[in-house]
Amino acid sequence: MAEEEKEVLTSQIVKAHDDFSWLYLNQRYSDITIIVHGRKFYAHKAILAARCDFFKFVFYDHVQAIKESPEAIGTDISVWAFQELLRFIYTGAIITTPNVTLILELLEISVNCSFTDLENFLTNKLKSALNLENAYDILNVANSRDLDELRDACHTFMDENAPEIIASPLFNNLPQKSAIGVLQRDTFCAPEIAIFDCVAKWCKVNKDVDNLVIQCVRLSLLTVDEIVSTVRPSELVEDETLWAAIAEIIGIKPKTSFYRIKKSAVLLTSKRNLNTYAYHPIDKSSSITVRLGAPSQVNYIKMRLLDEDLRFYSYYIEVSLDQRNWKRIINYSYPCRSWQDLYFKEEMIQYIRIVGTYNSASQDFHLVSFEAYYKSDIPKLVGDIICPDKNFAILNKKALVIEGNNPNVLLKQHFEIPGFTYHTIDVDQIVVHFAQPYMISRIQLLLWEGGLFRYFIETSVDKTNWRIAVDRTKANCSSWQLLQFDERPVVFIKIVGTYSTVTNDKVKEFRCALLKCFGNNDDN
Template identity: 40%
Template sequence: MKCVRLPLMSVADLLCVVRPAGLVKADALLDAIAERTNIRLSSLPHRGQLVLDDNLACPRLGSKVVSGELMEYLLDGDYYSYDMEKGYTRHGINGPGDHGIIVKLGQPSIINHIRMLLWDRDLRSYSYYIEVSMEQKDWIRVIDYSQYSCRSWQYLYFENRVVQYIRIVGTHNTVNKVFHLVSFEAICKLKIPKMVNDVICPNYNVATLDKSAVVIEGVSRSRNTLLNGDTKRYDWDSGYTCHQLGSGAILIQLGQPYIISSLRLLLWDCDDRSYSYYIESSINVWEWEMVVDNTRENCKSWQVIRFPPRPVVFIRIVGTHNTANEVFHCVHFECPSMEDVGTPASPKQKRLKENVEQEGQVQPTETATEAEEIPTEIDNSMQ
């Protein structure tokens, strides 16, 4: 009888079914009733199926959406053909008491990872939290990003939990009062990354398109040139992101908050110019914290910056000086840094050193200011 989890039975069953059977001692029965009464339901030793690396939030396993508008879209597996009119599940953001979007798994299951897609056809951001439950009576908050700005794909981890209901509640949308969710997956992973509270401490570059990062301010011929990982193909006309000194900045938004303690960037280095700049970070685009102040330094090529760990969503790079002209140019950005401080010179810098040894060399004309501005308009018509 030691294998029987008596506290999972209702008090009525313990008194009316188990007690008359005479198979359980009175003390064990009283202990089970006390545990059932005094401990949160979510803390009881629930049983759940363990399936590794498979999405449990799918109709073929009996999962369904039980709360929200346009419920038919969330678990259909289609995260490509969505627009302003269809392809997402939503709920109104009204404040405390919102029921949000609730997914019921086919049966109680052990999960520690959620992957979901926020509507991302423009540059809007969302804030939200996620709670889990077994019986929809006692909800445990496993993710709280209500103070962070998040966009597109979300990769969320927490300690193993047996759950049957998952509730996603949006708390903010930078465009309107509706929370839109395109796709949702619940998975159990064998290993989860290092976490601080419910925020990932990555050991890989999260400033990438695959991780939903985006450049939301800056000038370039292609919006996300800064994040495409190409550190070789750049020249006088393309391959960099820039801004006018004294006006604007280069602003990067990560897909979700991460605990970051380093970053690396490549300053344009096709000649012998140097730059000065400073970098700030934020979790909400309103409150900024200084990362590094190199406004009195002459900086060239690769820059590796290390600082005390902190949650980061936005990174703002502001150029303050260029020895060649009035434009600040950045070729590549990553965080955390994937290289040690002793990063070798870039291929362009190596060639430059060889070229400057040749007398009478003529450099091409600077054309950085001819780059096209990134469009930042946001359509406010989505409801």
């Protein structure tokens, strides 16, 4: 009987999908017309608002204007991109196109509209489409929009094709930030003289502000002959710097540049699931162990925990040079999820052991991806916890609003994106779950313009024990709130409104438009 009921439910879901798809570009029952470069698109406000936070805000905050004029005009988007945006809203799919430029346009629109489902869909599509011609354009968009997952995919692809990447004239199209991000990686492995030749060509057509791109060339990895015959005649590097590099090459001074190592690693222990993730049962003896391609200086690990749902994990990480003597570098008993950015004091290692100690959804620990690097600049650390100098309360850092209405809006990266996250006074609250613990002492909170509010903020590392951070329950507050409190590890932030002058259908709402969180970096 249960199977029959499940079959009926599935068929109804399919039918509902087909019914909504039938409404795509259908003038019948439409209640708004959107004009893009002269072409009319017929749509339905309820469907647009249900699928996309941007439209929800537009229809919620501008109801009277829309009633008076059921037509809206768009000029900053192409006809194709808007048509595919609507197609995804109504059908959950887009028309396949080999034109990466069009896909990138649609991706930028999805970011502007805080349309996370479409953003993730297009990100995966672009990752699978990476090649030697389009990787540069994709990387530029990933950097300009702070799309970490897409940027990492571009970097990995470029690592795997480093000689071809620097030999292509398309490299000159990279802006300074993108060029630095590629060249400074220890895993971008190509002959150093070839990297210098690439940089020299780039400098002829781009302005290298503060010589940051030329500094990515590891001069002490060149030969003396290469410095004298190629680098010095270019006049891109000062003689004093060249003499210092030569001193390192001939052994007068110790080397300050690490060798580039082609990324390779072997999974020694753990089970695998169709190459989608490695895993081990959570017990006292199992683990996932990775062997690096060669002994390496490492101070940064980036890994992704299985994040198909809201599950979270706890774990610790140990490193070794010989598999006999192990040193624990990370010990996270906190509820962690999705991407993990882990920094620690540099160690010469070849083996890394990841041990899961908890999974909120099952008895296995799942690891989707894993990378280890040496980074010349690392953030301030308190123990094994990052004290960030940049805002990490953003979707791209896998922060998640787990309680509250219009959840994605609070964690947007661009102030110009409209909307707000809210909760009903005396009924619920807003709770944010960060992907990993951070040491924080400062919060910037933008309250919804046009209202007066009172509120308090609490923090927690386990969502059970809460600690007060800010109490603004006795004074009316508005606009930006610049809040400071004693530094502490934080995984969860709870924002609770206690008073509001904003009413919706006779219900008092506490509204906030933007949340930013930082650590204390005054001594950096």
